[in-house]
Amino acid sequence: MPAPLSKPTRQALVAALIFAVVALLLQAWRSHVLLASYDQGIFQQVLWNSLRGHLFESTLSSQLSTNVIHSGEPAGLGYARLGQHFTPSLLLWAPLLGLIGGAALPLVQVGLIVLAGLVLHQLALQLVPARTANWLTYGFYGGNALIGPTLGNFTDLCQLPLAVFALMLGLQRRMGWLILSAAVVIPLIREDTGIMLIAIGLWLLLREPKRWPIAIALIIWGAGWMVLVTNALMPLFSDDNSKRFMVENFGQYLDVDSSEGASSLSMLQQALSHPLVMFKELISPPGQTFLYLLGHGLPFLMVPLISMDAWVLAGPSLLGLFLAQGSNDPLSITIRYTLLVVPGFSLGALLWWSRRQQQIPGRRTRLAWGIAISLSLLLTVSSNPHRSLSWIVPDSVSPLVFSSPIQQWEHGQDARQVLNLIPKNASVSANTPLIPLIARREVAVRFPESLYYLNRDKKKLAVDWIAVDLDWLERYSVAFRSDWRELSRIKQELPDQMGAYRVQGLTDGIAVLQHNGPLNPGLEQQLLKRLAKPLPPDPRLHSNNHS
Secondary structure (H helix, E strand, O other): OOOOOOHHHHHHHHHHHHHHHHHHHHHHHHHHOOOOOHHHHHHHHHHHHHHOOOOOEOHHHHOOOHHHHOOOOOEEOOOEHHHOOOOHHHHHHHHHHHHHHHHHHHHHHHHHHHHHHHHHHHHHHHHOOHHHHHHHHHHHHOOHHHHHHHOOOOOHHHHHHHHHHHHHHHHHHOOHHHHHHHHHHHHHHOOOOOHHHHHHHHHHHHHOHHHHHHHHHHHHHHHHHHHHHHHHHHHHOOOHHHHHHHHHHHHHHOOOOHHHOOOHHHHHHHHHOOHHHHHHHHHOOHHHHHHHHHHHHHHHOOHHHHOHHHHHHHHHHHHHHHHOOOOOOOOOOOOHHHHHOHHHHHHHHHHHHHOOOOOOOOHHHHHHHHHHHHHHHHHHHHHOHHHOOOOOOOOEOOOOEOOOHHHHHHHHHHHHHHHOOOOOOOOEEEOHHHHHHHOOOOOEEEOOOOOEEEOOOOOEEEOOEEEEEHHHHHHHOOOOHHHHHHHHHHHHHHHHHOOOEEEEEEEOOEEEEEEOOOOOHHHHHHHHHHHOOOOOOOHHHOOOOOO
């Protein structure tokens, strides 16, 4: 019979189980009440198409391409997302999506994060006493920087903490197969995750110089793969990395016309030639940078901020985030980019405790640590990450935006009922909250941005159906300007589009319209009446909004 689990291991499993149950329930809530959004739809469509032989293809992702955004083309069939993000490891999860549908992605994301914490615990047991290992595990699961992205849309970066901790466990136990497996997987997660191999290689050179051959191999593999992917492989699929993402994130360093784009190597060269701009980006804005670091350090009692190991292991990823700009704030503690930093800070805290003479935290230290984790959890709840706590926390305080849980739940049921009118193989243009529900099909685009797509022969075609959730936009547009702008545009454009698209269903403000479908005068009048309702005031007139 297998040996019984030790008490510390059982305690760690309890923490992991609590995290898993709470996170899965909140993910299920987000999905049902239409709070999952565009990225969730992209990953579903990528995996759905991959199962059907069209690897990594997505019209939703195509809609974010430089050809669409900069050249005004429609989204197109045959577009492979690998030109935006090189993520081969995603294919591992395609069979699960084929088996259980959209629920697969939240299950994978939460499951991988839970396993990462358990692997961190096993690694900690190799280096510190069991009590300290448990506290480090509690800190990992209690961090705002981990909980936030875990509760958000699916991200390929959810695979990173488990792979990094597995590599470090392999190095600690000198398990060659585990080192090799993790080192191969890490750069395949995304085009920039090889940075973690560089960090671990530098850490090995610093702490275990006798293992320099492994360190050098990790650095060469991580750096070489990133250079190869961003400069040779991704351009085979599209110009999006050079003409869109590099320019949007690091365009402040470019001397040339940004429309020409830039490779990762040329961008690095340009950045190094502007040391003052780099220094400004590193510390600006200082208050937000300071709070970002505090958010990472808090669940570990601020130990990562004084740990040399943490700065070596997390430093390269932090450098990339601090030097970047863009529409998605890289210094937001609850979005996916924090998963590039969480493994390094978690390991840094562990390694700091492993080098102390007194490796077990005393009673006062444990009390302070418990308070720090509790504060981290409290800050997480108050921030309502990705609106996952919208059933108890208002989405905005001034003006007040709050819908009862029952109202939100029934609205989600209504959305699924009316969307069932759309055939499974039909092409659809839907607005953001409905995207995840219609994404598992060949053609899906975002409304109101587009009603057209390019087929595989590059012929421009109109979508078969429109799906729009006016109720969702009306609720949130009073406080959030992006929703207000979208509602304003739909009110202006949809009445004209109703000449070609006829209303087939209208429930709780969710309308589905079919191209050249049968006339339903009563439904059309109801929709036109709803569209004629006046817009709320521009949210820019309000302050103190939060989401």
